[in-house]
Amino acid sequence: MNVEFKIASLDDIDGIIQLCNECFDENTSLEYAKKVYLDNQNDSNQIYLIGMIDGQIVAHAKVNIIPTIYEDMNTYAILNHVCVKPDFRRSHIGTKLLDECFEIARNHNCKCVELWSKNFRQAAHHLYYQYGFEVMDAKFFVKNID
Secondary structure (H helix, E strand, O other): OOOEEEEOOHHHHHHHHHHHHHHHOOOOOHHHHHHHHHHHOOOOOEEEEEEEEOOEEEEEEEEEEEOOOOOOOOOEEEEEEEEEOHHHOOOOHHHHHHHHHHHHHHHOOOOOEEEOOOOOOHHHHHHHHHHOOOOOOOOOOOOOOO
8 A cells, every 4th residue: 555654744734533432442632633733833843744645644643752862862763643644554554654753763863662552452552562662661650630
């Protein structure tokens, strides 16, 4: 399948939210997504990457570039909301999406790329292992702010 990748614009937010709501069983509103996108659109370290086939968004990843003052960590990238529309899976679009994410990371002089993935996404985990990702740590902590 011929997929075209590009950095998302405001016009793409509706398609991104529809895809992510489908893939992650989320319920993000378009209004909320557009507000956050507009609030951060000038931050060159927050990149929404989309893959399109025939004008339809079929793949997405958010690339977060994290520059640090720590020499060992250096600059790195964190990926989240990595997904491919279910009808388009098993066509190597996920691998191509990761290729594009790594190209963005290289262009930002990142030392490594990290991602997190929920336990129920077993097919995605298989892709990550096949791509060469390793499980670095088994704990991901979260605490809500009251």
